[in-house]
Amino acid sequence: MVLNLEGVTKRFGDFTAVSDVSFSVSKGEIVGFLGQNGAGKTTTLRMVMDILPVTGGKISLFGSEDLRKGRLRVGFLPEERGLYRKMKAVDTIAYFGRLKGVPGGKAKKKANELLERFGMEQYAQNKIETLSKGNAQKIQLLSVLTHEPEFLILDEPFSGLDPVNQKLLEDLIHSLRQEGATVLFSTHTMEHAERLCDRFVMVKNGEKVFEGTIDEAREAYERRLILTTTDDPSALVGKAGVTGVQPLGRNRFALQTSDGADTQAILAAALQLGITVIGFGREEVSLHDIFFRLAGASQEATA
Missing domain, CATH: 3.30.70 (Alpha-Beta Plaits)
Incomplete structure (x- = not known):
């Protein structure tokens, strides 16, 4: 088991952001973590990454409850994008690799390989501030791949990307899975989850309301x-x-x-x-329909 959550709860004072959430992610899976904005997705992922402590319950990563032991095996793309605007693209990717323990020369070589692989080599010497929003976001994603993580955690990875770049990101996630990576990504956009996920976990107001495959969700949905x-x-x-x-x-x-x-x-x-x-x-029902039913979503929440 790559990731396991058991009864995980997070409170901020009197406010409960995540309540008794349990789910797991197995090796080689692509799992969607779905819910409206404010449903508790980001808070949960921050607990998985040990950025926030849990209030209750337990989390194990690669079989260990000491989350620090597994963090070098994880590539984490946070919801808040953060790149050094004056730094060149290739140096940015290499820098994040070094933070994950990749030696300097190897990190630079890997950065160039990633840029070439994903058709970004022409931007290698460009400063981040000169890139389009979509290209800057792709640089940020490549930055979490430099150390060849076994497990990718992507928080709203499609946010802000145009349809062409969204398709490129979907293709990237598929190719990483084919190479053996495990992927957990949060989103409130159902189309990506429907095309990518083996299973999905849906949360509403900090509580899990469904876990299973799309077919299982459809069977539970009153058509x-x-x-x-x-x-x-x-x-x-x-x-x-x-x-x-x-x-x-x-x-x-x-x-x-x-x-x-x-x-x-x-x-x-x-x-x-x-x-x-x-x-x-x-x-015929789509994951979009099921999302409305289970998560109580509005049209605006899935835009």
């Missing part, structure tokens, strides 16, 4: 029965367990049903009533 028709399906109410009809627009209707209603019997009843059935079945 509506959708009928697409150009007719008025209200005659279905009272037939085969249909208790109500909700218009959704574009000839789509959500059918409310009683417990145990048989979807095939409902379809048969619709056809018997002469209703033109264009489409019929349980709705």
Whole structure:
């Protein structure tokens, strides 16, 4: 087990930021840590990195509760980006490598290799202050790779990146996993999590509300029965367990049903009533939909 949290709690005075959170990350996994802004994600990651002490519970990293022992095996990208604006890109990457114990010459060589690998070699001698926001963020990410960490913890890594750079970052995370790295990243943007994660942990108001795969989340999500028709399906109410009809627009209707209603019997009843059935079945749900349900998110929170 790379990371394990058991009943972790963090209080600041009377305010509880994280409450009794437990989850684990196994070797080779990509795990998404999801929740609205202010849900407790960053506080939890700071406890994992021993930046903040836990109030209760325990955390083990690579099997040890002494988190300092494992920190050199971790690459941590904090939510707050911090680069020396007057320093050159290649020197920045090498500097962070040296902080993780990589000898100076090897750190410089590794920095140049990373820049070349990710198509950034033309910026090697550029000062950070001359780079675009996206390129500066990529330099910061490369800075956590210099010491070849086994475990990457990325706090809101997609924040501030345009769609092209977001796709490049997704590709980078995939390639690192293929090379054996384990990744835990926090986000409130569901599209990235849906494309990248093996599993995800979702928190709301500092408490865990779900842990599992996307398929497991979909199974737990109550999916509506959708009928697409150009007719008025209200005659279905009272037939085969249909208790109500909700218009959704574009000839789509959500059918409310009683417990145990048989979807095939409902379809048969619709056809018997002469209703033109264009489409019929349980709705497809995305992680975005599940996030709304479980985390109580608003549209603004996922923008």
